[in-house]
Amino acid sequence: MKGMVQTGPEAGQPPFGVMPLSDALGAEIIGLDLRERLSKSVFDAVLDTWHAHGVLLFRGQDLDETKQAAFGARFGDLGKVLNNHNGRSSTPGVMYISNVREDGQLVGALPDGEMFFHSDQCYVERPGMATMLYAMEVPSRGGDTLFANMYTAYETLPGRIRARIEGKLALNVYDYENNATTRGSEPREGVPSFAHPIVRTHPATGRRALYVNRLMTHHIVGMDRAESDALLDMIFDHQERPEFIYEHVWTPGDLLIWDNRCTLHARSNFDAAERRMMRRVAILGDKPY
């Protein structure tokens, strides 16, 4: 109505609170119930907040597979699920990360223990843009997910290191000799691998971010191997410095979405005798540049 004072999203004020999770990255969004479909203006404000913080947390959510997949699909097309263990998920795009067994069979992927820092699917041409995890059951301690800010990791590299990686590609591989969570020896022939820029540009923010990681990056293309090993080790140590990291201690009902284009994530160890059940949705992305 003409002359009416508008409040809410139309007035430029998003109808939710934003609380930073750490000095490094991440923000909690307060006041949204994700069972309900968000209006376009509210979702656009969520998206802007996500781009500004890299990781978003929504606490106290009560989501089934369908509702979680529907919220994920607001960000983009959902990734295909390759490992629907034990037929657990009946919703396209939904899978589980879990150590729980039913009839002796795992119901999820990545069941046990620590995971090194990585960016999901960085060993394929078009890695997933984002990953969303919803906590259903969590161990009493450990099994935390750690996130590292790859914008600030890049920006704080010494200039001479930035110069050495400028315009270079690194080969990322998926090969862990039955252990997908920590790095083993030389990758075998024929394992999935793809060379991507060491520094990528985020398509939405235009900012540059480090895009290598300790779990999957094998070597810098066209560089002497000893030199590449030393340089990558230095970068891995730098990008995992505590000031770039937020460690999330899960509570059931937490929904987290992270941006694989500008963050890395890792997992702390936990007791294999305790149950951990997370529901996962991944959103497709474009080729890094």
Ligand code: OGA
């Ligand atoms: C993943 C992942 C970490 C965790 O789902 O890609 O890395 O905390 N999960 O389970």
Ligand code: MN
């Ligand atoms: Mn992962």
